[in-house]
Amino acid sequence: MxxxxxxxxxxxxxxxxxxxxxxxxxxxxxxxxxxxxxxxPALVRGSILSGQQQDWALSxxxxxxxxxxxxxxxxxxxxxxxxxxxxxxxxxxxxxxxxxxxxxxxxxxxxxxxxxxxxxxxxxxxxxxxxxxxxxxxxxxxxxxxxxxxxxxxxxxxxxxxxxxxxxxxLKSQGLxxxxxxxxxxxxxxxxxxxxxxxxxxxxxxxxxxxxxxxxxxxxxxxxxxxxxxxxxxxxxxxxxxxxxxxxxxxLRDGPSYVNPGMASVxxxxxxxxxxxxxxxxxxxxxxxxxxxxxxxxxxxxxxxxxxxxxxxxxxxxxxxxxxxxxxxxxxxxxxxxxxxxxxxxxxxxxxxxxxxxxxxxxxxxFRRLPRKAVTGIFAGLVVACLAASAAATGALTRSAAVVDLDVRCVDAWVSSSHEIGAGRFWAIRAPKAFLAEPSQLVQVDSQFGKYAWLTDRTDYSGAKVSFVVTDSEPTPLVLPPIANTAPSSTIHCGRYTITDFGSPILTIGPASPDPVP
Structure with missing residues (x-):
């Protein structure tokens, strides 16, 4: 059965x-x-395990x-x-x-x-x-x-x-x-x-x-x-x-805010x-x-x-x-x-x-015309083939799970050893932040270096200043506070990521843009 x-x-x-x-x-x-x-989900779990207060901004x-x-x-x-x-x-x-x-x-x-x-x-x-x-x-x-x-x-x-x-x-049940x-x-x-x-x-x-x-x-x-x-x-x-x-x-955003009929033709x-x-x-x-x-x-x-x-x-x-x-x-x-x-x-x-x-x-x-033993053999062979394929796939996934992206690892290793707090835009820091032991070390900002509270714990913004910036290959430039133009800094390259370190928390995170979410 x-x-x-x-x-x-x-x-x-x-x-x-x-x-x-x-x-x-x-x-x-x-x-x-x-x-x-x-x-x-990894960011939420990391925030909970690190003991942060939970104050999330979601879609x-x-x-x-x-x-x-x-x-x-x-x-x-x-x-x-x-x-x-x-x-x-x-x-x-x-x-x-x-x-x-x-x-x-x-x-x-x-x-x-x-x-x-x-x-x-x-x-x-x-x-x-x-x-x-x-x-x-x-x-x-x-x-x-x-x-x-x-x-x-x-x-x-x-x-x-x-x-x-x-x-x-x-609908198929008898009566109401x-x-x-x-x-x-x-x-x-x-x-x-x-x-x-x-x-x-x-x-x-x-x-x-x-x-x-x-x-x-x-x-x-x-x-x-x-x-x-x-x-x-x-x-x-x-x-x-x-x-x-x-x-x-x-x-953070719900219902009518997603309605934009003026863009229907586009x-x-x-x-x-x-x-x-x-x-x-x-x-x-x-x-x-x-x-x-x-x-x-x-x-x-x-x-x-x-x-x-x-x-x-x-x-x-x-x-x-x-x-x-x-x-x-x-x-x-x-x-x-x-x-x-x-x-x-x-x-x-x-x-x-x-x-x-x-x-x-x-x-x-x-299948009814086939002998019972033949049908049993076909299904047995199918099960064996599936088990073999499952074993091969499981082994490959297990090996892959042990290897985190090299660029993400590079950023996380540097950030963890710095014991400082840095900032970056949504697409630049989300992956490194998810794999960090202390995800609060990376704070989301928008292109104008203001708060970007979108799918993140707003407790991250309890500190007003950061000491380094993580950027990626996003074409839109990240506008840093004016002090960044004269302050000494060092650059660390991690593949697709670049870390600009100012040595001490001198960069002030500004207020959120009026409509920061995409």
Missing amino acids: WGAECVGLVVALALALLTVWHLDATDRSWMLYYDGDSVL AVLFIPEMGLYLVLAALGLGVKGTFALNAVVNLLLFYGALRLLSGVVQRERLRAHRVAGALVAFGAMTGFALLESSSGYNDFQLASLLATTTYYSMTVLASVATTALTVRL SRWRWLELVLVGVTAVSSLTNPLFLAWEVLPLGVVLALIAWKRVIGWRRFAFAAALLALGSGLGLLARIPFGSII AAIFYPHMLAERASTIEGAVSLTAVIALILISVIVFRGSLATRDAGTAVVSGLAWLAPLAVMGGMIILGQFWVRYLQPMYFAPVCTLVLAPKLFARAPAI
Whole structure:
């Protein structure tokens, strides 16, 4: 009975490890280990361990589940880089778990092996997309691999898939239940997800509500059942948004501040340009072609499910084509230029693949003609191959985790030995700060050398002056206080970083700019 589940888990583990191994071996590794946003959990943990007062300035996203997962994994003592690598593998396995839940509810009438196969097909597609991504860029259409990072909304992706599964299960239940576990879990997942990341409303709640209304209009489900499901989603979303109120002091930017409709015309040009740039490479062209194919297939499946009145299939396939269109249109209307907000373009169409055994019902007949021993041998060979691949990937990741970027190590060694406090801009100091034993030794400043309290502990600014500056290759010059023009200094080169040391704390950090956040 559980043999299929074990095989599925082994295959998923192998795919997860191979995916993280690929990311680790390419320029994409910067996103996993050193990116300015990705290192936030390590900064929080370092600040806590160093005994700092906790006074964080965050974006609209609170990263509550992501932070909790990282802190639990960090307790294993694998180091900062090792914990990030393990976190990536766990994120991918959790995504497989969400797909397995979805596959189970939309194919409840089918064999367990079929449900596992559906989840594996979808998970294989997502990891396949990630294997086609290798750049260090954080604002391009390499979206599948963001699932492996700690702060690019991995938990919101998981919550979206889980919410779809719970809603389908609710629609398939007999009658309207009286607040059993299913309703409570759906409200809870929606509330926590809305609390930690309001993007969840745009990625899942609103598109799901539209799909439910559409299939109710087509009489696939009754309007009463639609109203009940919509009420649960609205209740969870409302509770989550209300729960954000106590966090107001640490949310530096929220809601309306992200709306810039005056830039909609520019955004309408920006996204096609980014898509064309992604399609200019072989890997990008394959990736985008596959995504578009999945969206088109989802439209066909959706139309077929309306004809057969299959509510579960209609919800999954409907979201697969509606969510990508909705988020793309929404980001253009809002005048936003962050491609990472468009992740439903990948994970929503991939969810349609959990229906693969159901859509290709005749395929298992091939295996029924094979002798039982042959089938057993095939699965045994698959498990052995996956275990071998997992062992190889684990060994490679373990070796990699022990080697921190040389430039980051150089900066940290000098800063630690100086016992002084220095400053630098966001992208220049985030990676060295994350790996420092005392992260408060590096303070974020803006281009005018003012406070830049963005995804950082504001306790860092308790000291008014610093003695050195860390810069990187960012083209915009860092304007230092006038005293820096005449004070003696020495220069230390650490690869991509340059440390300018003034010997004593003479550089005063100015006030924050009126609108310091990007």
